[in-house]
Each structure stands twice: as structure tokens, then as C-alpha cells.
């Protein structure tokens with residue numbers, strides 16, 4: 302626990318297992334004419350006071366009048382309570398002793414029996430806020446000190462207000478009066494403690510319902526680690542650096558070597574807050590329907606076509622990728638393959654390995670002076686353009702978007718123009734669905750005879766049957782293919798392709814971006830973006846939500862509200878802040894055609910109702926609270 306964090310703990314049914322006055326009723330009952338009725342009356346009054354159905358003041362006064370305990374009976378109660386400390390508090394004794402300076406007991410019970418119990422945990426009486434008895438001259442408790450705020454309704458609120466603790470305050474208790482502290486905006490979180498008793502009404506109002514004190518400690522958002530309890534699932538052998546980064550940031554990480562299919566992932570995704578994948582894992586609508594906790598997806602690669610991004614957008618899930626981390630690796634492989642294919646080397650390398658010497662210049666050419674046609678002039682295409690020019694190639698490109706021609710590259714105004722002019726064709730379009738079979742039989746017909754064809758983009762972009770036919774016929778003199786319509790999920794699964802037995806053909810196992818440099822770059826880039834998003838709400842570089850870049854917050858809360866982009870949303874949100882008298886420190890809103898992404902920084906004081914009201918606005922998709 303950080304030095305600026307404070308725990309405010311209730312006593313009855315929280316620190317100890319039972320309700321002190323109920324136990325006292327049993328003790329007093331020994332000298333009472335009708336002990337059973339007395340006990341039942343006390344229990345009923347305690348319970349009604351606890352769940353808020355009668356005022357606390359009435360509940361405690363009536364109970365005291367009924368009991369009128371004697372001093373020695375209170376001492377007997379103290380001894381019983383020492384034996385009745387809640388199990389999880391006993392287990393956490395060392396923690397409590399260590400942090401006792403930040404732990405306060407705030408109870409509507411009585412100091413006379415609370416102090417001796419909690420003192421053994423290192424909590425001194427100065428940090429116990431509770432009522433005190435008023436005794437008559439015979440030693441009978443006849444009332445309670447009326448000047449103590451805890452003797453009245455809303456007493457806990459007054460006490461905590463006066464304590465004025467300088468930092469984050471977390472209230473742990475089982476009763477409505479404990480929740481009231483949070484409701485009054487005087488606590489940052491309220492934990493409904495159910496180890497001994499569970500009150501539905503109170504649980505419904507809590508930030509967290511916990512079964513033990515250890516659970517409270519797990520959930521306390523310590524300022525260095527706001528990610529406790531958040532789960533990250535990483536698939537497809539993402540570089541271990543990513544695992545380290547997430548773990549260092551406090552996440553619980555599971556790393557699997559291969560991809561998962563839709564059914565497997567639909568099961569595995571449950572309870573996961575962050576999913577990390579590469580190009581193989583399909584994040585479909587069905588997977589997303591099962592993703593009950595998912596906040597962000599990291600594509601540890603460039604392409605995001607494997608993710609249903611529109612569905613993520615509708616669900617308010619942020620999707621991040623690494624748009625430039627493996628660009629150079631793909632380009633270098635493309636260059637290498639173009640040179641190998643122009644020299645007709647793949648087959649002769651293979652022959653040498655089988656002991657066949659074939660020194661010949663047949664079908665072997667330099668790349669210098671040849672025309673390279675690049676389809677898709679994005680990051681990879683344009684980088685290839687520069688390197689290929691460095692080798693003396695004449696570059697032509699075609700892109701659906703207007704792109705700046707780098708160096709001496711020449712823009713083609715149509716795909717057909719590029720196909721007809723190029724000696725080498727290299728595909729670098731993205732994997733959007735409409736690019737399925739972008740290159741098919743009719744396009745091969747338009748290419749030069751003896752063309753070299755390279756595809757390092759996505760498998761479904763090329764009609765494999767048509768490519769195979771054209772390699773067989775010699776129309777395509779050589780091809781390199783790194784990506785396939787169907788690829789194995791793991792290195793253990795077999796690979797089959799029509800292209801396997803073709804001449805002058807290089808087949809690689811989707812390793813265009815698989816260099817150590819690229820994988821290290823990606824493993825640093827993606828987790829950092831996701832961690833930043835989770836901590837600050839910044840969506841810079843994400844591909845599903847509107848982009849907002851924000852600094853870290855201190856001494857404030859940030860409420861992230863993702864909603865349908867409908868008119869009046871900003872006004873509705875701000876009406877709720879106004880209604881609850883919330884001070885807005887800063888507000889940022891960005892929309893796209895479908896959704897709005899709004900971040901509001903507020904000062905610390907806000908109650909659970911604000912959250913509920915914001916969630917209930919029609920068109921709300923998701924609400925996150927950042928500390």
C-alpha cells in the first residue's frame with residue numbers, strides 16, 4: 302500500500318465475525334427474564350439499522366436501552382470478540398501491523414470493546430473512531446456520549462470528513478453506513494465485505510464485493526500498479542519482452558505458442574482484459590460476444606484484417622497494432638526474393654543440395670534496369686520503392702489512394718497499366734475483405750510473359766489456382782509467396798499448397814515480419830500503447846476508437862465514456878456531472894462516424910450514483926474509471 306492510501310475499516314461483522322451488540326445481548330440475556338425475546342429484538346434492530354431500513358440513531362439508542370449492559374459484561378464481550386476476529390483479518394495480521402499508520406477503524410460500536418481488540422493488530426485508540434458509553438454510578442451503561450458524531454445518523458460521514466485524510470481512501474465494511482462514506486464522495490472505493498454477512502442492498506452499491514480482506518488488498522489500485530487483477534492473454538508466440546512489460550505493469554499474463562480457432566478462443570477469452578495476437582488469430586463476432594471483460598486488443602503485427610474492427614468499435618474495444626515495426630523486414634525479404642527469382646536461383650540452390658552442378662546463365666538476369674510494379678504504395682510499398690531504386694530498378698506503383706511518388710517512382714493510374722508494364726510485380730496491399738482475389742486469372746493474362754510475381758501481403762489477395770496455372774504455363778517465370786489463404790495455426794500442423802511443386806518458386810511460412818529486430822520492436826511498441834491506454838485513456842495509434850492523446854493524471858479521476866455518436870451526448874453527460882455537483886477539471890471528446898470517445902477529468906469526490914447515471918444514458922457503450 303502506498304503512503305498516500307488509507308483503509309477505513311468497519312468493526313462489527315467486518316473486523317470481527319459478529320455484531321457486538323448481538324453478542325452482548327446473549328451475555329446480558331443470562332440475567333434477563335426473557336433472554337430469547339431480548340436477543341431477537343436486538344438482532345432485528347441491528348439488521349434493520351445495517352441495511353438502512355431504519356435510522357441508525359434509532360437502532361443504536363433502542364438497543365442500548367434494551368440492554369443496559371454492566372461494565373463486567375462489556376469486559377466479557379471484549380474477551381469473546383478477541384476470539385472472534387474475522388479469519389482473513391487474522392491471516393493479514395502482519396500486513397495490518399506493518400501499515401497500521403494508514404488504517405482506521407470507523408465504527409458505530411463502542412471504543413470500550415473495540416480498542417482492546419484492534420490494539421493487538423497495532424491499531425492504537427487514536428485511530429479508532431467509535432462511540433463511548435455513558436455509565437451510571439453503579440457501572441451500568443445507560444447511554445452513549447451524545448457529543449460524538451457517531452451517535453447520530455450519518456455519523457461516519459462526519460467523522461471521515463473531519464479526519465481529512467490526505468490521499469486515497471478505501472472503505473471496507475458490511476453496512477449501509479459504510480457505503481454512505483463513499484456516497485458522500487469522501488472515499489475513493491467502497492468494498493462490501495461479505496466474509497461474515499452479505500447484505501444484498503449494500504452489495505449492489507459497492508465498487509467491489511469481497512469475500513475476504515486479502516481480496517481488498519488485491520483490488521486496491523496502488524498508484525504504481527493500477528492493473529492488479531487484469532488479465533492479458535498473448536497468443537502466437539509473441540516475443541517474451543511483451544510478457545515482461547505487461548507483468549512489470551502488474552498484469553497477469555498467459556502466453557500461448559500458437560493461434561486458437563474461433564471455438565477455442567471463444568472459451569479462452571472469458572475474463573480476459575487484454576488480448577494479444579499476431580496475424581493468424583481471427584477475432585470474430587462470436588469471439589467478441591464471449592469477451593465479457595475485454596478492453597483492448599493488441600495486434601502484434603501490421604495487419605488488423607484478422608480482427609473484426611467494426612464490431613470492436615461498437616463494443617468500445619480499443620484495437621492497437623504495430624504499424625511500422627516490421628516494415629523494413631518485409632521489404633528486405635521482398636528485395637532478396639526478387640533478386641533470387643530474377644537469377645532463377647531457387648531451383649539451382651535445391652539442385653546443388655542434391656549434388657547437381659549446373660553452371661549456366663540461362664534465365665538469369667540482373668535486377669538493375671528492370672521495371673518493378675508495386676501494388677499498394679503504403680509503408681511497405683513505398684519503402685520497397687526506395688530500396689529497389691537503390692538497386693537500379695525502375696519503380697512503378699499503383700494505389701487506390703493518392704500517394705506521393707518517392708524518388709523517381711512513377712504512379713500508374715490503373716492496375717492494368719501497372720500489370721502491363723512490370724517485369725516484377727510485388728503485392729503490398731492490406732488484407733481488407735474487398736481485396737479477396739484482387740489478382741486472379743484475368744490479371745495474370747495482362748502481365749508480361751516471364752513476369753516475376755511476389756506476394757508478401759495476405760493469402761486471400763491472390764487466386765492461388767490462377768497463380769499456379771500461370772507458373773506452370775511459364776507466363777509467370779518465378780514467384781515468391783509468404784502468405785496463404787489457409788495457414789497452419791502452429792508449427793506442429795502440416796502445410797499443403799498447390800504451389801509446393803512448382804518451378805522457380807519460393808514458399809515461406811509467413812515470415813516476412815519475422816526478424817528478431819521486428820519482433821523486439823513490436824513487443825515493445827504494442828504493450829506500451831496498451832498500458833498507456835489502460836492508465837490514461839489515450840487512444841493514440843489505435844485503429845478502432847477516435848484518437849485522443851492525454852498525459853497521466855494525478856490527484857484526479859478520469860472517467861472514460863464511450864458512446865454511440867448521437868446528438869446531445871455531451872450535454873447529457875454534463876447534466877449528470879452538474880446534478881451531482883461534480884467539479885470537471887478537463888474534458889475531451891472525439892467522435893467518428895459511429896462512436897464518441899469522451900474523457901472527463903474530475904476531482905476526487907464523486908459517488909457511485911454518478912457512475913450508474915452515466916452508464917444509464919441511452920447510447921452508452923462503456924464506462925471506465927481511471928485513477
Ligand SMILES: NC(=O)C1=CN([C@@H]2O[C@H](COP(=O)(O)OP(=O)(O)OC[C@H]3O[C@@H](n4cnc5c(N)ncnc54)[C@H](O)[C@@H]3O)[C@@H](O)[C@H]2O)C=CC1
Pocket residue numbers: 603604605624627628631676677678679680681682699700701702729730731732736739757758759783784811812813814815
Ligand atoms: N508477410 C508478412 O509477414 C507481413 C505482411 N504484411 C502485410 O502487408 C500489408 C501492407 O502493410 P503496410 O504497407 O504497412 O500497410 P499500409 O496500410 O501502409 O499500405 C497498404 C496500402 O495498400 C493500399 N491498397 C489497399 N487496397 C488496395 C488495392 N486494392 N489496390 C491498390 N492499393 C490498395 C492502401 O491504400 C495502402 O496505401 C499489411 O496490411 C499486411 O497485410 C505486413 C507485415 C508483415
Ligand SMILES: O=C(O)C(=O)COP(=O)(O)O
Pocket residue numbers: 579580581601602603604605627811812813814815
Ligand atoms: O505484420 C503483419 O501484418 C504480418 O503479416 C506479420 O504477421 P505475424 O506477426 O508474423 O503473424
